[in-house]
Amino acid sequence: MQVSTQTQGRFTIATILDTRMDATIAPQLKHSIAQLINEGHNCIILDISAVTFMDSSSLGALVSLLKMLGNRGDLIITGARGIVADLFKLTRMDRVFRMAVDVDTALGASLATA
Amino acid sequence: MQVSTQTQGRFTIATILDTRMDATIAPQLKHSIAQLINEGHNCIILDISAVTFMDSSSLGALVSLLKMLGNRGDLIITGARGIVADLFKLTRMDRVFRMAVDVDTALGASLATA
Amino acid sequence: MDTNYQEYNIRLSIDSRLEQVRVLSGALRGIGQELQLTDDKLGQLELIMVEAVNNVIEHAYQLESGNEVHVRVEYSPQEVHLIISDHGQAMPDQLHTEVRVMPNPEDLPEGGWGMGLIHLLADSIRYIRDARGNHLHVSKHLV
Amino acid sequence: MDTNYQEYNIRLSIDSRLEQVRVLSGALRGIGQELQLTDDKLGQLELIMVEAVNNVIEHAYQLESGNEVHVRVEYSPQEVHLIISDHGQAMPDQLHTEVRVMPNPEDLPEGGWGMGLIHLLADSIRYIRDARGNHLHVSKHLV
Numbered sequence: 001m002q003v004s005t006q007t008q009g010r011f012t013i014a015t016i017l018d019t020r021m022d023a024t025i026a027p028q029l030k031h032s033i034a035q036l037i038n039e040g041h042n043c044i045i046l047d048i049s050a051v052t053f054m055d056s057s058s059l060g061a062l063v064s065l066l067k068m069l070g071n072r073g074d075l076i077i078t079g080a081r082g083i084v085a086d087l088f089k090l091t092r093m094d095r096v097f098r099m100a101v102d103v104d105t106a107l108g109a110s111l112a113t114a
Numbered sequence: 115m116q117v118s119t120q121t122q123g124r125f126t127i128a129t130i131l132d133t134r135m136d137a138t139i140a141p142q143l144k145h146s147i148a149q150l151i152n153e154g155h156n157c158i159i160l161d162i163s164a165v166t167f168m169d170s171s172s173l174g175a176l177v178s179l180l181k182m183l184g185n186r187g188d189l190i191i192t193g194a195r196g197i198v199a200d201l202f203k204l205t206r207m208d209r210v211f212r213m214a215v216d217v218d219t220a221l222g223a224s225l226a227t228a
Numbered sequence: 229m230d231t232n233y234q235e236y237n238i239r240l241s242i243d244s245r246l247e248q249v250r251v252l253s254g255a256l257r258g259i260g261q262e263l264q265l266t267d268d269k270l271g272q273l274e275l276i277m278v279e280a281v282n283n284v285i286e287h288a289y290q291l292e293s294g295n296e297v298h299v300r301v302e303y304s305p306q307e308v309h310l311i312i313s314d315h316g317q318a319m320p321d322q323l324h325t326e327v328r329v330m331p332n333p334e335d336l337p338e339g340g341w342g343m344g345l346i347h348l349l350a351d352s353i354r355y356i357r358d359a360r361g362n363h364l365h366v367s368k369h370l371v
Numbered sequence: 372m373d374t375n376y377q378e379y380n381i382r383l384s385i386d387s388r389l390e391q392v393r394v395l396s397g398a399l400r401g402i403g404q405e406l407q408l409t410d411d412k413l414g415q416l417e418l419i420m421v422e423a424v425n426n427v428i429e430h431a432y433q434l435e436s437g438n439e440v441h442v443r444v445e446y447s448p449q450e451v452h453l454i455i456s457d458h459g460q461a462m463p464d465q466l467h468t469e470v471r472v473m474p475n476p477e478d479l480p481e482g483g484w485g486m487g488l489i490h491l492l493a494d495s496i497r498y499i500r501d502a503r504g505n506h507l508h509v510s511k512h513l514v
């Protein structure tokens with residue numbers, strides 16, 4: 001799996017470059033974001049706008065990351081669309097994750113509530 | 115199979131609207147163009163620019179149409195690209211058919227040689 | 229054998245390894261595009277198929293490779309059927325007979341959504357066990 | 372069974388009817404796109420597969436429906452193998468052992484290009500007959 005990271009103020013923006021997040025990718029995803037968290041990046045914006053397909057194993061990996069952060073930090077998911085957005089809605093996990101249409105909106109919303 | 119026809123001077127431009135010309139389509143293709151020929155349309159530009167895949171059965175159908183026309187008329191193939199253009203080259207049937215990159219070029223060339 | 233020329237039928241199969249599932253997805257998407265399904269329907273069919281196939285590999289075959297996972301795709305302009313077959317352990321009955329309750333989001337679940345998603349996305353579900361194995365039959369209306 | 376995670380393997384099958392070939396094409400294109408083949412290579416693979424499958428349906432099965440046509444797709448980053456299998460009449464030997472001479476264009480041929488095209492497009496061809504039938508094994512380099 002390929003992730004590119006970038007810092008913007010207190011946020012680390014992790015962009016998933018693959019178009020597919022499935023059961024093979026889930027452990028890698030978990031590993032690379034967990035590494036960011038362990039390095040002290042506690043406010044993460046995970047941009048999945050390139051992702052056209054995601055299964056429930058990957059959703060599970062995201063939940064495990066959310067738990068890892070606890071209330072030490074933030075995990076905001078941006079850019080979910082199509083069947084990926086549906087997956088969050090059908091499982092009602094869109095209520096648990098902070099979600100935004102894109103990275104700029106996520107950053108803007110965070111400034112407003114800061 | 116879907117074909118749209120249009121007249122331009124002495125030419126009848128038949129545009130294939132399907133993206134696939136295969137063994138199932140070949141008899142239909144033969145039938146609809148043969149019908150045009152029987153109605154007296156002897157100068158036909160067959161525009162296959164929408165076609166992304168063509169097999170040798172369809173090539174055979176085109177040859178049968180060429181034979182049907184004999185030297186009573188013209189069959190110009192326009193818009194072959196990708197693997198469709200390759201099919202004509204690999205079989206060397208690009209030497210037998212009059213071919214042009216697009217309809218305008220075919221019309222222009224015909225005027226020049228008229 | 230159906231002879232209606234408007235009906236299409238194709239069987240796909242892979243070995244029971246999670247990393248093979250993406251080629252199955254690719255094949256399904258290609259079939260759907262050839263038959264001009266909408267992106268919406270195709271995404272839903274892909275999610276149904278992947279969740280069912282993941283379950284087969286993870287549960288019916290216990291992540292043991294060397295077993296076959298079959299997916300049959302049947303298309304008519306009215307509906308698509310997906311039949312996912314395996315010869316591994318059978319699924320517990322209540323998983324396909326009852327609409328499955330999704331895990332509670334507040335519990336921060338890390339799994340357990342698979343069959344629930346299939347129930348939500350499919351128009352009908354049937355699970356059959358016969359001499360050749362287990363068959364999860366899912367249909368989805370197109371109109 | 373290959374366990375290299377970079378290798379993908381999928382088996383496709385349809386009934387021996389020409390109108391079913393397009394779903395096979397769709398599946399192959401979807402697989403190729405998922406594995407990021409170039410449009411060029413994918414078009415060539417599709418033409419190889421369709422010519423071989425048309426031959427199976429028209430000649431090995433004499434256009435009789437109700438028989439299975441199998442296509443196995445094996446992918447590695449170096450090459451793609453297509454294995455087209457049937458249990459119908461076998462192909463005459465000289466059709467696969469010798470590079471086939473294409474029909475002369477001046478004769479205005481209406482067919483007879485199938486195996487010639489496969490020879491021109493493939494990097495290698497092998498035809499095997501065993502207890503399970505006839506297998507045309509075609510490979511195409513990707514690099």
Ligand SMILES: Nc1ncnc2c1ncn2[C@@H]1O[C@H](COP(=O)(O)OP(=O)(O)O)[C@@H](O)[C@H]1O
Pocket residue numbers: 056283284287288317318319320323328339340341342343344
């Ligand atoms: N195809 C199957 N064969 C056998 N058992 C299954 C199968 N699918 C699911 N199960 C069992 O049912 C449970 C719930 O499945 P599911 O709702 O798909 O969620 P998940 O697979 O995410 O745990 C699984 O944990 C497993 O024990």
Ligand SMILES: Nc1ncnc2c1ncn2[C@@H]1O[C@H](COP(=O)(O)OP(=O)(O)O)[C@@H](O)[C@H]1O
Pocket residue numbers: 170426427430431460461462463466471482483484485486487
């Ligand atoms: N799979 C096959 N099984 C049996 N006979 C075959 C097969 N493929 C081809 N043939 C025979 O070889 C001939 C030449 O085949 P081919 O070069 O593919 O051209 P075409 O199929 O267009 O005639 C066919 O007409 C047929 O008699």
